[in-house]
Amino acid sequence: MNGSAVIVGAYEHPGRRLPGHTLAGVHREVVAGALADAGLAWSDVDGFFTDSTAPGLGVIDLMQYLGLQCTYTESSEMGGSTYVAYVGHAAAAIAAGKCRVAVISLAGLPAQRQRVSPPDTPAPVSAFQVNGYGGGYGPVADYAVLARRHMHEFGTTPEQLAWVKVASSQHAQHNENAFLRDTVTVDDVLGSSMIADPLHKLDCCVVTDGGGALVVVHPDVARELGRAGATLRGHGESHKSSIAGEVDLTYSAIRRSGELAFREAGIAADRIRYASLYDSFTITVLMALEDLGFCARGEGGRFAEDGGLVSGTGRLAVNTDGGGLSNNHPGNRGGMTKVIEAVRQLRGEAHPAVQVPDLEWAVASGTGFRLSNNHYSSTIVLERFS
Amino acid sequence: MTEYFPGGLPTPTPVVDPDTQPYWDAAARDELVVPHCDDCDRSFWYPRGFCPRCGGTAIDWRPSSGRGEVYSFSVVRRAAEPWGSHTPFVLAYVTLEDGVTVQGNVVECPSDRLVPGLAVRATFERADDDDLPILRFTPRDKEA
Numbered sequence: 001m002n003g004s005a006v007i008v009g010a011y012e013h014p015g016r017r018l019p020g021h022t023l024a025g026v027h028r029e030v031v032a033g034a035l036a037d038a039g040l041a042w043s044d045v046d047g048f049f050t051d052s053t054a055p056g057l058g059v060i061d062l063m064q065y066l067g068l069q070c071t072y073t074e075s076s077e078m079g080g081s082t083y084v085a086y087v088g089h090a091a092a093a094i095a096a097g098k099c100r101v102a103v104i105s106l107a108g109l110p111a112q113r114q115r116v117s118p119p120d121t122p123a124p125v126s127a128f129q130v131n132g133y134g135g136g137y138g139p140v141a142d143y144a145v146l147a148r149r150h151m152h153e154f155g156t157t158p159e160q161l162a163w164v165k166v167a168s169s170q171h172a173q174h175n176e177n178a179f180l181r182d183t184v185t186v187d188d189v190l191g192s193s194m195i196a197d198p199l200h201k202l203d204c205c206v207v208t209d210g211g212g213a214l215v216v217v218h219p220d221v222a223r224e225l226g227r228a229g230a231t232l233r234g235h236g237e238s239h240k241s242s243i244a245g246e247v248d249l250t251y252s253a254i255r256r257s258g259e260l261a262f263r264e265a266g267i268a269a270d271r272i273r274y275a276s277l278y279d280s281f282t283i284t285v286l287m288a289l290e291d292l293g294f295c296a297r298g299e300g301g302r303f304a305e306d307g308g309l310v311s312g313t314g315r316l317a318v319n320t321d322g323g324g325l326s327n328n329h330p331g332n333r334g335g336m337t338k339v340i341e342a343v344r345q346l347r348g349e350a351h352p353a354v355q356v357p358d359l360e361w362a363v364a365s366g367t368g369f370r371l372s373n374n375h376y377s378s379t380i381v382l383e384r385f386s
Numbered sequence: 387m388t389e390y391f392p393g394g395l396p397t398p399t400p401v402v403d404p405d406t407q408p409y410w411d412a413a414a415r416d417e418l419v420v421p422h423c424d425d426c427d428r429s430f431w432y433p434r435g436f437c438p439r440c441g442g443t444a445i446d447w448r449p450s451s452g453r454g455e456v457y458s459f460s461v462v463r464r465a466a467e468p469w470g471s472h473t474p475f476v477l478a479y480v481t482l483e484d485g486v487t488v489q490g491n492v493v494e495c496p497s498d499r500l501v502p503g504l505a506v507r508a509t510f511e512r513a514d515d516d517d518l519p520i521l522r523f524t525p526r527d528k529e530a
Contacts, residue, residue, distance in 0.1 A: 122400075122401050124403055124432075124434060125432050126400055126401065127400035127401060127402055127403065127406070127432075128400075128431075128432035128433065128488075128489070128521075129432075129489060138465060138466060140462075140464075141460045141462045141465070141477045142477075144460030144462070144477075145458045145459060145460045145477060145478070145479060146458070147460075148458045148459055148460055148502070149457065149458035149502065152458065152501075152502045193463075193464075194461075194463050195462075195463060195464045196460045196461070196462045196463065196464070196477070197460055197461040197462075197463065198460075199460075242431070242487060242489075243438055243439075244428075244430035244431065244437075244438045244439050244486070245429065245430050245431030245432070245485070245486030245487055245488065246486075246487065247457060247479055247481075247487035249457075249458060249479075372458075372479075373489070
């Protein structure tokens with residue numbers, strides 16, 4: 001797997017509010033954008049990856065609409081980690097000779113009240129989940145329970161959590177497409193309304209329309225194109241849940257996914273100077289910092305405080321596009337934009353104010369569902385391709 | 387400012403897996419049972435008709451003391467309906483003496499008592515007589 005595929009195209013939809021758009025139409029826009037970025041044609045595509053929210057009866061209807069003729073396809077559901085995981089899945093398919101040019105596509109219109117239908121058959125756990133997955137208290141409370149335990153166990157403070165948002169806003173001010181471009185202070189975060197204690201409104205990611213796409217190809221194709229990109233060096237996935245009533249909120253599935261990805265890449269976290277870390281909530285970033293080995297368990301708050309995640313001046317440049325907290329969280333799924341900003345950084349195409357100089361390695365990590373109970377994580381290690 | 391988190395939270399009726407009928411039968415008597423696997427001799431949660439660790443199907447629905455302590459919690463201040471009209475309310479993980487950690491709401495609790503480690507006991511709530519009883523937790527005073 002190490003080196004079996006290269007990301008040669010990456011495109012983030014510039015829109016954050018897209019009235020009048022269709023879900024299929026957003027897929028078309030982002031696939032077109034990623035193919036143009038790679039210098040490839042629609043007819044070159046022989047692998048297509050999207051999630052379970054594809055319109056109609058799913059991926060086959062979408063491929064018909066897009067005019068794709070593929071020999072490999074996948075429409076799985078790992079929540080926000082899906083598109084990070086798919087880079088690995090596409091590389092595996094390419095290594096196995098199943099396809100050579102794979103496109104990964106995400107589109108979502110949550111701000112247009114696009115409804116994702118609840119499942120006809122509820123999950124077995126829903127009878128014991130207070131109000132089930134789709135209902136009532138929403139994801140914020142689940143992440144708040146995680147944050148509360150982190151504070152209790154390690155002395156993490158609301159101020160330290162707020163620093164994650166502050167860093168994202170300092171990056172987003174340079175991103176002309178960011179949904180929130182105003183910088184905020186720790187006091188702004190702590191003064192915003194409490195949603196689920198200890199998480200305030202500004203501890204939560206934005207809700208945006210839009211999407212993005214990636215083009216992942218065989219290294220031979222990448223060399224012919226001559227476009228800079230990102231070679232996949234390591235990929236890992238992991239599931240963690242309170243599978244039998246054992247709950248330990250001091251680590252997440254990100255840890256195992258990172259161990260697998262770093263092992264495959266043959267490097268450790270100390271080589272990484274840029275990381276795209278899933279930021280559905282501020283606490284999600286602290287968990288990722290610890291689980292991926294950027295700091296010791298329980299030290300995430302101290303690592304993030306005082307601008308620790310700000311590019312150029314901090315300990316580690318994180319989410320230099322502004323992340324899900326300030327820039328974009330299209331379709332309530334952050335994994336795609338995590339990979340896209342890592343590719344920008346490795347190409348040297350991030351905004352000059354946040355670009356990490358001479359970057360060779362980057363990490364992108366994504367998480368789906370709810371980190372305090374049933375969730376799935378994927379992490380990839382990328383190396384500059386030029 | 388001390389707040390009070392009352393009971394009477396929504397109790398939407400879940401879709402029940404027939405394998406878990408012993409749990410719901412006990413709950414109807416206001417009794418908590420926790421499934422225990424006779425093959426690997428451990429309790430598990432959430433209830434199902436087989437052991438998620440070893441796959442065993444010899445399940446003993448053991449009466450629980452219902453006693454446990456809060457592992458973590460959140461005071462939820464914004465939620466969609468029907469929960470929205472009940473904010474603020476408490477979502478928590480409770481570790482039972484039986485060894486399993488269970489998600490549930492803490493009710494009839496003042497905010498100044500709400501900390502990780504708070505001793506609680508199981509209670510069941512239902513809004514209407516034909517609703518299924520939903521497991522909740524309430525503070526218990528420390529025994530001497």
